[in-house]
Amino acid sequence: KWDYSVTSQERSVVDKEKLRAICKDAVYAFGHDAQLMQFYEEMGELMTAISHMKRGRVTKASVEEEIGDVFLCIEQLKWMFDLSDDNIDVWMKHKLERLQQRIERKKELEELQRPV
Numbered sequence: 001k002w003d004y005s006v007t008s009q010e011r012s013v014v015d016k017e018k019l020r021a022i023c024k025d026a027v028y029a030f031g032h033d034a035q036l037m038q039f040y041e042e043m044g045e046l047m048t049a050i051s052h053m054k055r056g057r058v059t060k061a062s063v064e065e066e067i068g069d070v071f072l073c074i075e076q077l078k079w080m081f082d083l084s085d086d087n088i089d090v091w092m093k094h095k096l097e098r099l100q101q102r103i104e105r106k107k108e109l110e111e112l113q114r115p116v
Contacts, residue, residue, distance in 0.1 A: 023075040032080055039073035046070050 027035050046066035052058040077083065 019072075019075055020079065023072065024079050027076055027080055035073070035076050035080065039070075039077060042066065042069040042073050 030038075046063070046069070049058055049063045049066045053060060053063050078085070078088070
């Protein structure tokens with residue numbers, strides 16, 4: 001496994017069109033079922049990397065690598081199931097607003113429970 005941190009000089013923006021084209025090619029080359037199984041495997045590897053990082057067995061670079069793998073698989077899933085980026089963005093906005101409301105409620109509750 002690669003284990004390195006990217007410096008700001010090495011950081012680059014992913015070409016979205018190239019990303020989509022390669023992900024589409026991967027689905028054609030390996031098939032829907034194989035790429036769906038790959039997604040499951042990558043999710044498992046991400047969970048394992050997080051667990052190992054929490055116990056000091058790997059660095060955060062390992063988790064970043066696995067997140068990259070999962071993101072690639074998600075791009076393939078979006079193409080395989082004809083999922084809309086715009087619709088996903090709407091759902092993400094909705095979920096983000098809901099999360100913000102939960103955070104605010106938690107802060108309010110903690111404030112009420114604070115001893116005087």
